[in-house]
Amino acid sequence: MSDYLFYIFAALTVICGALVIINKNPINSAMFLVLSIASMAGLFVLLHAFFLAAVQVLVYAGAVMVLFLFVIMLLDLKEEQRRKINTFGAVTGVASVAAIGYVFYQSIRNTPLPNAVAHSEGDTxxxxxxxxxxxxxxxxxxxxxxxxxxxxVILLSKKDLK
Amino acid sequence: MHIPLEHYLIVSGILFSLGLLGVIMRRNLLVIYMCLELMLNAANLALVAMSRFNDNLNGQIMVFFIITVAAAEVSVGLALIVALYRKRQTAHVEDLTTMKN
Structure with a gap:
């Protein structure tokens, strides 16, 4: 059962992470980031890191994302939807990310990893x-x-910033 | 049967790559910031998985510290973005070329 849960949560995390960078509207990006972070908290629970899962939901999905949404709504970011993606930037970005992904893949494949599940519980x-x-x-x-x-932060948000 | 460590590391690697792709490709400062958060989360997942499979809780303490530092970093960064927007009326990296020439 928990195997299926792992795959569900992993797929949710990755798909929502992809939607964060695909979406044109910053508010939608923020919402998908919340989803991605919440499903990562599910992965933490599957790894028996219960305290960190709670902190992840409270701090990231709660405080940090509320801050993001406040700032998105404070600034007027409608202009984003009209701009096009720079082709040169896209090509170089995909190429460098593919390179670093290959490095990850090779290093995961060629490193002997511990396989036995330990009994350490990450409770409070x-x-x-x-x-x-x-x-x-x-x-x-x-x-x-x-x-x-x-x-x-208080100093930076003062009205007369020199 | 249980999920091997490789699968967690692969998910973490995919997430980190997605975050990096977003930082390189997107032109909105706020979205770039969100992608940075995604990369930090990928590192957190790798640390927690390693800590679980090595029977060592120090990785989880590290993740706790990372979450706290990330929260501080987000607050300062967003304050900087708001201050920048107040001065230049933009949150777009292509419009911020004061130091280019």
Whole structure:
């Protein structure tokens, strides 16, 4: 059963990711990005990373995408629909992405990967213990980073930006 | 029977390639930003899958940090885009050629 779930979630993630870059309208792109992120949270659940799945839905699909939608609706982005895609950019883009995809494929195929499923569960208790013992310094630095980002955003959105 | 690690890594690789394609091809700053988020998510998926199959939770801690940093990055970047739009009335990379000549 969970095998089928993996394929369903993986297909949803990839198709919605493709629709993000195909869509002309930025609002549709944002909506498909929400779908892609939510189905990736499903993949996290299948990998027994329950806490990260919850954080993914709360932070990405909730906070970050609301921010995106606010900014899309704040700016007037209707002009996008009239512009055409640059042919040279498309050709070089597809070529370089095909090259990097080939590199990914070869490296996945030629690397010996661990195959046995482990018993590590990513629930809140275990992650919290690890976070507040081994990783307490990066955690504190991260809180300072968030404070700096908050101050910077307030400064950037002031009316008289010099 | 269970899903091997390769399948997760292939999904992650496809998603990263899609994000990269979007960053190269799209001309709207906001859509470029969304594609960056897609690439970060692909990296997160690879890290979580590796952490599961190696019986090591450090990868999940790394993903937690990545999500937090990405949230901070998005807020600052969107504030920059709004400030830019206020000054130049555009969010299109082809119109932002001040440093070209």
């Amino acid at each position: 208790v275990v992650l919290g213990k690890l976070l507040f013992t081994d990783y307490v310094l990066p955690f504190e630095i991260l809180s300072i980073l968030l404070l700096v980002a908050m101050v910077g």
